[in-house]
Amino acid sequence: MTLAMNALQVLLLILLAPLVRGVIARLKARIQNRQGARVWRPYADLLKLFRKEDLVPASASFVFRLAPIVLFTSTLVVAAFVPLLHGSALLGVTGDFVLLVYLLALGRFFLMLGAMDGGSSFGGMGASREALVSTLAEAPFLLALMSVAIAARTGSIAGMVQWTVGQSFFQFSAVHALAFVALALVAIAETGRIPVDNPTTHLELTMIHEAMVLEYSGPSLALIEWASAIKLTMVMALLIALFVPWGMASSLSALALAVASLVLLLKIAALVLALALVESSVAKLRMYLVPDFLGVASALAILAVVFTALMR
Amino acid sequence: MTQVAFNSFLVAMLSVPMVTLISRRWTKARALPPVLLMGSLAVGVAVAAVGFWGGQRVTVDVSQVASFSFALSVDRLSAFFLLLICSVALPVVLFSSSYIPRHYAGARRHWLWALLPLFLLSMVLVVTASTAFAFLFGWELMTLFSASLILIDGDSEQRRHSIFIYLLMMHAGAAAVIGAFLLFLPHSSDFAQMRASATLMPPPLRTAVFLLAFVGFGTKAGIVPLHLWLPRAHPIAPSPVSALMSGIMLKTAIYGFVRFAFDFLGGGPSWWGYLVLLTGCVSGLLGVLYAISEHDLKRLLAYHSVENIGIIYLGLGSALVFTANHASIWAAAALTAALLHCLNHAIFKSLLFLGAGAISDAAHTLDLEELGGLQKRMRLTGAAFLIACCSIVGLPLFNGFVSECLTFRSFLAASEMTSLSAAIVLPLAAGVLALIGGLAAACFAKVYGVAFLGRPRSREAGSANEVSLPMQAGMGVLATACVVIGIFPGLVLRGLGTLTEELLPGAALPPAAASLSGVLPWIALFVLVLVAGIAAFKRAKKLTATWACGLPGLDQRMQYTSTAFSKPLRRVFSQVYKADRTLDVLPADQPYFPASISYRSVRTTSFEKSLYRPGVDAIVTAANRLRQLQTGNIQIYLLYIFAALIALLMFMRWA
Numbered sequence: 001m002t003l004a005m006n007a008l009q010v011l012l013l014i015l016l017a018p019l020v021r022g023v024i025a026r027l028k029a030r031i032q033n034r035q036g037a038r039v040w041r042p043y044a045d046l047l048k049l050f051r052k053e054d055l056v057p058a059s060a061s062f063v064f065r066l067a068p069i070v071l072f073t074s075t076l077v078v079a080a081f082v083p084l085l086h087g088s089a090l091l092g093v094t095g096d097f098v099l100l101v102y103l104l105a106l107g108r109f110f111l112m113l114g115a116m117d118g119g120s121s122f123g124g125m126g127a128s129r130e131a132l133v134s135t136l137a138e139a140p141f142l143l144a145l146m147s148v149a150i151a152a153r154t155g156s157i158a159g160m161v162q163w164t165v166g167q168s169f170f171q172f173s174a175v176h177a178l179a180f181v182a183l184a185l186v187a188i189a190e191t192g193r194i195p196v197d198n199p200t201t202h203l204e205l206t207m208i209h210e211a212m213v214l215e216y217s218g219p220s221l222a223l224i225e226w227a228s229a230i231k232l233t234m235v236m237a238l239l240i241a242l243f244v245p246w247g248m249a250s251s252l253s254a255l256a257l258a259v260a261s262l263v264l265l266l267k268i269a270a271l272v273l274a275l276a277l278v279e280s281s282v283a284k285l286r287m288y289l290v291p292d293f294l295g296v297a298s299a300l301a302i303l304a305v306v307f308t309a310l311m312r
Numbered sequence: 313m314t315q316v317a318f319n320s321f322l323v324a325m326l327s328v329p330m331v332t333l334i335s336r337r338w339t340k341a342r343a344l345p346p347v348l349l350m351g352s353l354a355v356g357v358a359v360a361a362v363g364f365w366g367g368q369r370v371t372v373d374v375s376q377v378a379s380f381s382f383a384l385s386v387d388r389l390s391a392f393f394l395l396l397i398c399s400v401a402l403p404v405v406l407f408s409s410s411y412i413p414r415h416y417a418g419a420r421r422h423w424l425w426a427l428l429p430l431f432l433l434s435m436v437l438v439v440t441a442s443t444a445f446a447f448l449f450g451w452e453l454m455t456l457f458s459a460s461l462i463l464i465d466g467d468s469e470q471r472r473h474s475i476f477i478y479l480l481m482m483h484a485g486a487a488a489v490i491g492a493f494l495l496f497l498p499h500s501s502d503f504a505q506m507r508a509s510a511t512l513m514p515p516p517l518r519t520a521v522f523l524l525a526f527v528g529f530g531t532k533a534g535i536v537p538l539h540l541w542l543p544r545a546h547p548i549a550p551s552p553v554s555a556l557m558s559g560i561m562l563k564t565a566i567y568g569f570v571r572f573a574f575d576f577l578g579g580g581p582s583w584w585g586y587l588v589l590l591t592g593c594v595s596g597l598l599g600v601l602y603a604i605s606e607h608d609l610k611r612l613l614a615y616h617s618v619e620n621i622g623i624i625y626l627g628l629g630s631a632l633v634f635t636a637n638h639a640s641i642w643a644a645a646a647l648t649a650a651l652l653h654c655l656n657h658a659i660f661k662s663l664l665f666l667g668a669g670a671i672s673d674a675a676h677t678l679d680l681e682e683l684g685g686l687q688k689r690m691r692l693t694g695a696a697f698l699i700a701c702c703s704i705v706g707l708p709l710f711n712g713f714v715s716e717c718l719t720f721r722s723f724l725a726a727s728e729m730t731s732l733s734a735a736i737v738l739p740l741a742a743g744v745l746a747l748i749g750g751l752a753a754a755c756f757a758k759v760y761g762v763a764f765l766g767r768p769r770s771r772e773a774g775s776a777n778e779v780s781l782p783m784q785a786g787m788g789v790l791a792t793a794c795v796v797i798g799i800f801p802g803l804v805l806r807g808l809g810t811l812t813e814e815l816l817p818g819a820a821l822p823p824a825a826a827s828l829s830g831v832l833p834w835i836a837l838f839v840l841v842l843v844a845g846i847a848a849f850k851r852a853k854k855l856t857a858t859w860a861c862g863l864p865g866l867d868q869r870m871q872y873t874s875t876a877f878s879k880p881l882r883r884v885f886s887q888v889y890k891a892d893r894t895l896d897v898l899p900a901d902q903p904y905f906p907a908s909i910s911y912r913s914v915r916t917t918s919f920e921k922s923l924y925r926p927g928v929d930a931i932v933t934a935a936n937r938l939r940q941l942q943t944g945n946i947q948i949y950l951l952y953i954f955a956a957l958i959a960l961l962m963f964m965r966w967a
Contacts, residue, residue, distance in 0.1 A: 057858040059767045061687035061694070065853065066843075073842045074708075077835055091835070093827040098720045099708055099835075101746070106707040109753055113698075116761030116872070119685075120858045124761070124872020131757055132880040135750035142720075142746040146739055150727040204861075215859060223846070291884045302740060308727060309735035 005252055006080075006090040013079045013237065017229040018042035020236070020272060025200075027276035042229065049222035057215060059119040067114025068216065068223040074107035075227040079234045083241050085260040086249040087162040094155035097145040101138065104190070107227065108134050111212055118215035122204050126211025129287065133196060133208065136294040137189045143301035144182040148242055150308040151175045161241045165248060173311060178304035180243045185297035187235045191228070193275065195285040196293065199228075206284065233268070240267045318359045318370045318386065324352030325433045329426035336422045345425040346409035352429075353405065356398035356436070363391030365807045371442070381501045382449070385442035388811045389575065392651065393439040393567045397560050400658045400790070401432055404559070407666050407786030408552040414673065414780070415550070420464050424550070427464070431457040431556065438564045443502040444493040447568075451489060454564065455482040458557055462549045474544040481541040485531025492524035492572060503576075510576045518577055522584055525572035532565035535625060536595040537923050539618045543602070546617065547610035551669025554610060558617045559662030563654045566624055573628070574647065574815045579635030582734065589629030589741055596622025596748040601888050604755045604878045605915055609668045609678040612759065613661065616704065619748060620657045624650045626745060627719045630726070633734050635816065642725040644812040644819035649718035651808055656711040656797065660703040663790040667697040670783055671763065674776035680762045680874040683773045687764040690778045694764045696791035701756040703794040706749050709836050711797035714805075718825060719745060725822075751881070758877045767868040799836040802829035889915050 022039035029036025056064060080090040081100050093099075112130055115123035149155055151173065152163035189196045192209040201207055204214070213224050241248075247263030249256035285293060328349050335341035362368050363386045373383040386394060405428070412424050434457055437450030459475055495517060499509035510518065527538070534542035546554050573579070599618030606612035627650030634643035670693045671686065672678050687694035703710040723745070726738030768774035778784070797804060809821035860866035882889055892914045897906045941952075 054853040055856045056853045058855045059685060059688075059858065061685075061765060063687060063698070063765060066847075069843050069846045072846065073839050076842065077838060091831065093831045094721070094823075096831075098717050099831075102706065102708050102713060102717070102749075105705075105749070105753055106702075106709075109702070109705060109707060109757060112757040113761050113765060116757070117687075117765040118858050119766040119868070119871055120860065120866060121870050121872060122859075124766075124877060127757060127761060128872060128877040128880055131754035131877070132884065135747070135754050135881065136884070138750035139743045139747040143739070143743040146724060146742055149724060150739065153728070155721065155724060219849075287880070288883065298743070302743065305739045305743070306736055308739070309732055312735070 001252060002088065003090075005086070005257075006088060009084040010076070010080050010090050013082070013084060013233055014076065014230055017233040018046060018226065020233045020268065021229045023269075024272050024276055024279075027273065028280055031276055031280040042225075046222050046226055049217075049225070050219050052218035054218040054220050057118050057120075060117045060215075063110070063113050064117040064215075065220060067110040067117075068220040068227070070110040071107035072223040072227040074103045074110075075230050075234070078103045079230055081157055082234055082237050083158050083161045083245075083248070084237055084264060085257055086252065087165060087245070088158045092156050092158040094159075096156050097149060098142070100157065101142050101145070104231070105134070105138065111224070115212035115215070120215065122207070122211045122214045125204075126208055126214070129208045130212060132287075133189050133290055133294070136291055137186050137297070140182050140294060140297040140301040141186045141190065143298070143305055144179040144186065145242075147175050147179045147301065147304035147308050150305070157238075157241070161245050161248070164242065165245050165250075169244075169246065173307070175304050175307045175311065176243060178300045178307065180239070182297045182300040182304060183239060183242070185293065185300075187239060189290070189294055189297075191232045191235055193232075194279040195282050196290055198284045201284075236268055236271045237264075239271070240264070314359055314362050314368050315370045317355055319372060321352055321355045321359055322372070322384075322433070322436075324348065324355065325429050325436070328352065328429035332422055332425040342413065343409070345429075346405055346412075349405050349425075349429050349432075350402060350409075353398045353402045353432075356394065357402065359386070360391045360395035360398055364388060364395050364811070367810065375443070380445050381443045382446045383442045383502060384437070384440040384446060385503075386440050388814055389567070389570065390440045392655075392808070392811055393563065394436060396563060396655050396658050397432065397435050397439065399793075400559050400662050401556060403786040403789040404552050404555050404662055404666065405786075406789070407555075407669070407783050410780040410782035411552055411669055411673065412550075416464070423464055424461070427457055427461050428553070428556075431461060431553075435560060435564050439567050442504070444496075444506075445501075448486070448490060448493065451486060451564075451568075454561060455479065455486070458545075458549070458553070458561060461553045462545060465548060465550050471548055474541075474548055478541040478545040481531055481538065485528045485538070488524045488528030488531070489568065490528075492521050492528060495521045495524065503571075507576050510578070515581075518580060519584075522573060522577060522580055525569060526587070529565040529569040529572070530591065533562050533569070533621045533625075534565075534595075534618050535591050535621060536598045536618060537919065539595070539599070540920060540924070542618055543611050543614040546614040547608065551610075551665055551672065554613075554668070555662035555665035558614065558665055559658040562617060562621060563658055566621075566628075566650075566654050569628065570647075570651070570815075573632065574635075579632055579643070579816075582633050582636035582731065585629050585632030585634075585636055586733075586737065587629070588625050588632055589737065592622045592625030592627075592629050593741060593744045594622070595619065595625060597744065597751075598888065600748055600751040600755060601885055604751065604758070605882055605889060607680045607874050609671065609680060609759065609763065610665070612680075612755070613664050613668060616664075616752070616755070617657075617661060619752065620653070620661065620704070623716065623719070623745065623748065624653050624657070626650075626741060627653060627715070627722070630719070630722050630738055630741070631816075633726070633738065634722070634729075637729050637731050637734055639725070639729055640816050640819035641822050642722050643816050644809070645718060645725070645822050645825060646722035647812045647815065648805065648808045648821060648825065649715050649722060651811070652718065652801070652804060653712075653715035655804065656703065656715050656794075659790055659793050659797070660700045660712060663696060663700040663787055663794065664704065666783070666787050666790070667693060667700060670779045670787065671776075673779050673783070675770075675773045677770070677772060680759065682770040683763040683768070684766050684770075684868065684871065685764070685768040686773060686776055689776045690764075692784045693779060693787060696784075696787040697764065698760055699791040699794050701760045703798065705753045705756050707753075709795070709798050709832065709839065711794045711801075713798060714801040714828065714832075716745065716749065717828060721822075721825070721828075754878075754881055758874055762872075762874045762877065766871050769868050769871070769873075799832055800829070801832065802826070805829055891915050 022042045026036045083089045112127040115127040152160040197208040249260035332345045371385040375381045434453035441447035496506045499505040531538045603615035631643045631646035703712040706712040706716040723738045723742040896910045
């Protein structure tokens with residue numbers, strides 16, 4: 001029963017991910033006084049891309065077509081680590097937060113290789129920038145997760161979530177505040193949103209993620225787009241699960257699950273609104289200011305870890 | 313049975329050079345040395361496997377028949393490193409059986425086949441020695457044989473300079489190792505006595521032993537700042553020898569350090585651990601940062617050895633901190649992680665060096681800026697190299713991840729200790745390890761992306777062909793090992809758990825280690841099914857030209873280069889590199905219409921200069937001062953003799 005429920009959670013995350021993207025795009029459009037496309041548009045895009053043929057540069061090797069598959073698969077596995085509706089996940093072992101960070105790195109590594117396989121300047125440019133951003137994001141990502149793990153005295157994400165559910169909101173420590181801000185900053189860099197990267201840019205010279213996928217089309221592009229949608233939703237769900245998990249179902253009854261789903265949707269909606277507001281009001285950072293941005297995240301994560309030891 | 317096998321292994325290894333030299337005129341016996349060597353290595357693998365998993369001890373003692381104490385003994389720790397040496401050397405020799413005849417002819421080939429087994433045997437001697445004499449004998453031979461193997465590739469001025477630095481640093485390191493052994497006097501003859509006497513030593517003496525071992529073995533391992541020889545010596549050796557030096561020889565230093573710090577001394581105060589931890593952080597970060605800015609593939613790989621030694625030292629340091637805080641369970645986990653990373657690094661680093669050998673065989677260059685598009689021309693080499701890249705970066709489902717994840721897990725456990733410094737320092741070291749991992753990912757995305765993907769950047773790279781079958785087989789075996797350990801780490805972890813239990817009394821591998829090996833096969837299965845499913849679903853592709861903004865004539869020069877790829881990271885970490893740049897615009901009075909512009913940028917390792925330059929300068933100055941005594945004038949020399957005579961007479965009168 002729990003297993004089926006957990007599998008269902010992952011499925012829910014995968015299927016809802018494009019909708020989250022659609023809602024963000026729509027909200028941003030309304031905030032910027034535009035009409036915007038319907039929220040279902042990402043689904044239509046994916047369907048259209050899956051029906052098209054795969055255009056592959058003549059110089060590319062098998063890595064070019066393998067990369068989107070590895071990216072998609074690794075993102076799916078990562079999604080199976082995040083508890084959504086109740087305090088456990090499909091995959092959960094001690095130390096799985098390391099696995100989570102490194103599985104994301106696996107997908108990204110292959111995407112960078114796929115980008116360089118195209119043989120144009122843009123792919124290499126995107127990969128090089130992605131290498132910079134992801135390198136500097138990895139340490140704060142891991143440290144922030146680690147500080148929460150230390151506070152909860154557990155090594156697994158599900159364990160951290162269960163521990164936080166048991167706490168009341170007002171028992172929150174400085175560790176959580178610091179780790180939350182650090183993780184939120186890392187999440188922006190990790191998912192390529194403004195101010196680190198602009199997912200809707202049309203100027204090749206400022207692109208990071210978009211430059212990497214410039215050469216992709218058809219089903220391969222669909223997989224990449226879907227994977228990045230899943231990643232965005234997954235990171236949101238991770239932030240929610242780690243820092244505001246209250247409202248999760250404590251039993252597997254239909255009513256509790258329905259309430260949990262509703263609460264989760266509300267929380268994601270709040271995060272989506274915040275993201276849309278930030279993206280509409282903040283400009284993209286210059287490339288060489290991103291290390292400063294991630295430096296702040298690193299400093300906060302280091303402080304969070306130090307505080308876990310001091311506040312015992 | 314095992315005893316007989318071990319004896320015959322030693323004899324067979326010794327016989328290979330003789331067979332090579334005897335059969336050198338007999339062209340039909342060309343395949344004899346590699347086959348004999350591989351056969352004896354296979355016996356070595358069997359002996360080591362029985363010793364490592366079965367715990368069977370074998371000894372060879374020639375002290376009775378010789379006037380010096382020379383004995384070999386294979387306990388579990390030795391068996392693990394013997395396993396590492398033999399099982400990694402086997403595919404390397406398989407690779408060499410085709411690589412060496414292709415690149416070396418006549419006397420040079422015979423010398424390679426004669427020295428290679430001796431080099432391997434000297435490393436076997438180091439890890440199986442059970443007396444100080446045998447250990448130091450092997451230790452010195454290892455340096456000398458590896459230096460002579462490097463010399464086979466040529467002895468130009470520059471190469472001789474590199475070898476000189478190598479020998480100089482190795483002997484300085486060996487002096488420290490000998491010092492560490494001498495401090496055990498009068499019990500320094502065999503290891504069992506040393507182990508027993510270490511417990512009775514006063515703390516200052518123990519610290520002296522530890523520091524000497526730390527410096528001595530650290531020089532061989534290539535920790536920063538004692539790594540200077542490593543990026544000079546490793547790249548100029550023949551590729552299979554580079555693979556053996558980076559993959560295996562560095563590990564003998566780890567073996568020595570573990571033997572001293574854990575087996576003899578049984579850990580010490582926690583500052584030992586912090587020292588090792590700090591060394592690991594610095595070596596890891598600087599190693600990978602220097603690697604990123606390299607364009608010569610073998611130099612880049614050599615710097616990555618410094619990085620991986622740093623990761624191993626992180627594990628060793630955390631194990632020492634745990635031992636000092638009496639948390640032996642987690643000390644076992646950290647030590648297991650470090651030892652497993654030794655094995656993993658041996659496998660993937662020799663694979664990478666063999667890949668570099670295959671690239672130079674096929675494309676005749678190791679300059680990344682001249683390569684490109686090799687994956688389409690060298691399918692198996694490329695695939696094996698990709699697996700090695702994923703492993704060294706520490707991506708899940710490849711072997712590097714398992715050891716790094718275990719190291720992370722041990723860092724996390726430090727938060728439960730009562731010691732405040734440990735609870736702060738160890739989790740922060742996890743951040744350093746994550747940064748090292750991220751930088752390594754950037755570096756190997758560059759290496760694989762530039763060398764194997766995209767379009768060829770030179771005619772040689774464009775006309776490269778897949779290498780011969782034995783070379784492919786050698787790389788294939790190592791690549792398979794990377795994946796197998798990455799998915800089923802339990803195979804090695806169980807044996808390592810028993811080993812650490814023996815080294816650290818009262819320790820057992822924590823269940824966290826087992827939980828990882830329980831979940832990885834399932835993830836692998838899931839990934840495999842999904843990848844296969846999607847790959848089957850995806851429909852026919854259509855070949856097109858790469859998008860060039862609608863303009864014709866996209867060529868290989870428009871691709872991102874290795875320099876361009878690493879530029880953002882080099883800029884962010886510019887404090888580490890401190891490049892010397894010179895820009896000459898000629899003629900100087902016409903800056904806008906120059907006849908020629910020349911730009912030169914040399915990466916300077918500022919700390920090497922500031923650290924070593926004063927010492928070198930002082931020695932040279934002192935030598936110059938002393939030279940004034942040597943005037944070459946015979947009257948002056950007679951005066952010296954006369955003065956010496958007077959001094960001696962006066963000494964005899966008053967003493």
